[in-house]
Each structure stands twice: as structure tokens, then as C-alpha cells.
Amino acid sequence: MRVPFQDMYNTFMKILTAVGCEQDCADLCAKIFTQNSCDGVYSHGLNMFPGVISNIKNGVIDINARPKKVHHFGACQVWNGNYGPGISNAHFAMAQAIHLAEKNGIGCAAMRNTNHWCRAGTYVIQAADAGCIGICWTNTIPNLPPWGSKQASLGNNPLAIAIPRAEGHLVLDMAMSQFSMGKMRVYQRAKEQLPVFGGYDADGKLTTDPAEIFQSERALPIGLWKGSGLSLMLDLLAAILSGGNNTFRIGKLGAEKNVSQVFIAIDTRKISSAEFVRQIMEETIASVNRSQPAKKGDAVYYPGQRMLMTRADNLANGIPADEEIWEQVLRSIASKP
């Protein structure tokens, strides 16, 4: 089934308001949840909505808490997320990074004690909409084994980068495993196999079955030892720069909460001429798009190119929705908050 953007937004808005979210914050969160699904990142849009509402109800998310500045030095700020909503907290932190970049060329806002931001790509797109390069990452619960181990002691910490472009930003949004946890859940719900190996089964054999990977807790890091190493570094940077929890400490909390996040913006307008940047980007994009396909007839894309096609399709024809999850969301409007 496909749900029109406005209908999905209205539904999220109603439910967020009903659970006590103030108007501005509800509007922002409803818009971002809907945009995430509209961009084709269903796992981090509609599919994540019921879990966030649960976390508001059970107190993991303090719906009306707002971030507080802890420290400011030069182009760096440290914020306490005060256990508030992950989406509005992250949006706020990237806005601070953008302000810092306007003044300093580059800006870094780190936030501790915040909640799941749903989709990393959201906040680098926000930076790119403001004309800045955006870079952000978060840590999470232990759900990825370090290379050489079968015990999940690292987080599958996503990293996102966007570069602004008038015709649609370049957007990279990647978990440290071959498939994000959310993406694997989408395959699992559809009873489909992953298109390439995504992790190990209980016997330590590579598998395309998401259920077996969730059971073994052994997703495959990108580049094997490399993704494992990058994930560890991102976790430490997030904890150090925000003065917040590392994955080790988050793992002791019994839920995915009180995470640490880093938001970097770079204002290219303070550094390079717009015309030079345009030329450089168009050359690279053209060179990638015309690269000879490995399989005859296939197309070769830049990061974010397919997202733009999906977005246009979903805006025109409605957003594909997991029927069961959408029904669950609709039912919750009728029930008490």
C-alpha cells in the first residue's frame, strides 16, 4: 500500500501531540519521520515510529526536555540532550554546528544523553539544505562484534555525509555493517534473503538470512576489520567530544538510550567559490554516471542519486508502507496515549 505524504504526516502529528509533544516539536518529528519513509528509508521512518512512541510512553524519551549547552570553545560546542526526543535534539545540534560553521568555516556540536535520531541522513541533508557540508555520526548499543570476535561489544554506529548541490544533494548514509539493523529488519519482515552476505549464522558461516544474523548478533562489518575499527573510533569520538556515554556504558542501561552524537558542518561558501565547487561536482558525477557498468544495461549511481528518484516517485504516488505497521499506527490514534 502507498500512503500520501500529507496523510502520513497528519497521522504522525496527531499521535505525537496525543502523547504530549509540543506543537513545534511534533511538527518537526512528524515531518522527519515522513521524509525518511518518503526518501525510501522505510526502516527509519514509519517502521521506527511505533518504537519511538513506546519510548515516549515508557519514559525513555522525555518528550518535552530540551538540550542544554554544557561547553563552548571556539568552533566546538558540547550539548546535553537531557534525554529528549532524538529527532528534535539532533536537528537542534546540527543547527548549532551550522551556526558555528558560518562563523568559523567549520563547526562541531556534540551531544550526550540523547535518543535514537532515526536516520543519520536527515541531519546531513539539513546541513546541505543550509548550504553546508554535513557530517554526523552516533553511537548505539553493543550490536556488532569487533573483527576476530563473535561477541557484540561494538556499536553498529552509522556515519552520514552530505555535500550540497542545487539539483539534489549527494548523500551517503551508512551503518558499519553491510546492512543496517533496520534494513535487515525490513528484509526479515518481507521474509526475503539479503542480496549479499550480511553476517554470520550460529555456526560462524556467512549467511544472507537476516533472522540468523539477529540470532548470532554477528553482522558483517564493511571491509571486515576496517568497518569494525571505524565503528570503534566513531564510538570513542562521540563519547569524548560530547562528554557522554560510550557503547560500553550504553550496553549497561538495558535499552538504547543516553547515546552520544557528533554533528559537523563546513560552510564551503567561506572556503571555495560556488562555481569551482559546481564544476568539481559535475565532473565527478558525470564521470561516475558514465562509468562502464559491470553488467550490461545497469546504471552506475552516485550516493543519494537513487534516493532522489525514490523521493520523487513517493511524493507523486504515495509512500510505500508496511501494511501491518501502518495499521498498528492508525489503531493507536483510537487508543489512549
Added chain:
Amino acid sequence: MRVPFQDMYNTFMKILTAVGCEQDCADLCAKIFTQNSCDGVYSHGLNMFPGVISNIKNGVIDINARPKKVHHFGACQVWNGNYGPGISNAHFAMAQAIHLAEKNGIGCAAMRNTNHWCRAGTYVIQAADAGCIGICWTNTIPNLPPWGSKQASLGNNPLAIAIPRAEGHLVLDMAMSQFSMGKMRVYQRAKEQLPVFGGYDADGKLTTDPAEIFQSERALPIGLWKGSGLSLMLDLLAAILSGGNNTFRIGKLGAEKNVSQVFIAIDTRKISSAEFVRQIMEETIASVNRSQPAKKGDAVYYPGQRMLMTRADNLANGIPADEEIWEQVLRSIASKP
């Protein structure tokens, strides 16, 4: 064969001086070439030395050129490397990023028109030695196909990150392919197969044979579409922030030269308490090191841990050297510059 650190350094020093390198620059370059091999990164130490000397002789590297500041805004600087030596240029640029970080918490120095810096890890270790988090990357010639293509139109652009630690820094230094080009050359010279798939053969089948991968020009990106996407973003960021060449333009030059690089330093002392940082790091390191190994008896390491062991061994027992390359270097002392 194993060569003592001081002997290798002295040899490099003699040759660099003989080709016209000034004392300070020769000392820095000789030290870094030796350290790279001493840390076990043979591909980017001794093995890269003859090529750099050739590039000095044939004019790709202007041995006595020095970087010139092009632009400064807040915590960002743009430098022109003036086709000077890649090692001393990169060392200089990271030093600027460290200065910027001391004043602004974070600093970004980008450099255009510079040469191969040999090993990415060198400059983030330099930042960590100065008490800063270091992040750097470079672009290069087209030598990696974008995902879905068999034509190398992206660069295999390495990314390095270090976090300072009294007992030895955490250091991640990774190419965007499963094995760096240099590492594959080490396997090829030793007539060994790669331990895991490193790319495709001419028929598009995954292979562990480095020669077949060089022939097909199809190294395997880490995380398949993810490493391909990250490589493209790193290339664009390097070109945009330095006002320099992208991989596309470098590919038109007929040699790996005039590349673009980015150096970021973050002065954690301006942001977090030393004791907090120490605790966070020790917890994460302990948690990784005690993770249950996938194979009984194996150890689980943090990024840079094995490098510290290799460094200690090589300092004590001499640096393992490719005999043929070492002899070639020794012979060149006798010959005219």
C-alpha cells in the same frame, strides 16, 4: 632481512640529500619513511622510497617547493602545496590543523597541488602526539570502480583517524578497498594470495590473486556500495575544501600528482577532561580486548594495537625489508642522483 632503524634512516637521509633535498626536509622525510616501515606499513615506507626518489628526479616532486597559504577563514585554512614533497607538505598541513585546533577546538587545513604522502596514518599519529584527535584523507588517481561498474573512475582514497593515548595511540588507517594498493603489491611481490577476497578477476569473479586485481583494476570496495560511496565523498571533500583537483582531473595528468588532501585536528583538552577521556578509552579498549574470539585462542585487537607490537619488535630486532628493494636503494647511493 632486517635493517636497524638508524641504518635505514641514514640511508634514506643520504639519498634524499643527494637528490637536492634540504637538511630539515630530508630529516623529516627520512624519519617518516623509516617509521612507516618500522610500524609494519612496509608498502608505504621502504617500498615506496624508490618511487618517490624517481619522482624527485623526473620533476613530479619539486623537492624544495614549500606550501603557501591561499585562504584563511576562522578554523579553516587552504594551502597550495606547490608540487612539493608529499610527506613534508602533509606534515606541515597537519601542523597547521593542530594550531587551528588549539585556538578553535577544531581545525581544518586543506592542501591542493601536493604529492603522495606515503602513509595516511603518519599525520594522524602526528596530531595524536600533539594531544589532538587527528583525521585526514587524500584523493588519488582513478583506481577503483564505483559500485556497479567495472571501470576505475573513483580513487582508492585512504582515510585515517587517531585518538591520543598515553600507552600508544588508537590508529585507524584504511584504504577504501579491502586491501590498499600498496598492501596488494606486498602480497604480489611475495607471490602470496590475499587472505580474503580483494577484488575481481578479468571475468568478474571474486579473487584473492593481487595480480588479477591489478589487471582488472577492480579492487573490492569495503562494504561494496558503501566504500565506493565513501570514496567518492572523500574525493569531493578534498577537492572542494582545498580548491584542488578531484580524482577525475588527476586522472588526466598521466601520473599520480597534484592531489588534494584534508587534515582535521580536534584538541580534546579544550573539550573534555583528561580523566574522563582516559576512562572512556580504557573501558572501550578493555571491552574489545576481552570480547570472545571467533576462533578459540585468537586475540581481539583495537585499531593500532598490533602496530604497537610490530613497532616494538622492529625497533628491537630491526625492520623487515624486502631484500630486492633494499639492495636497489643501497645501490642508488653509489650512482649519480
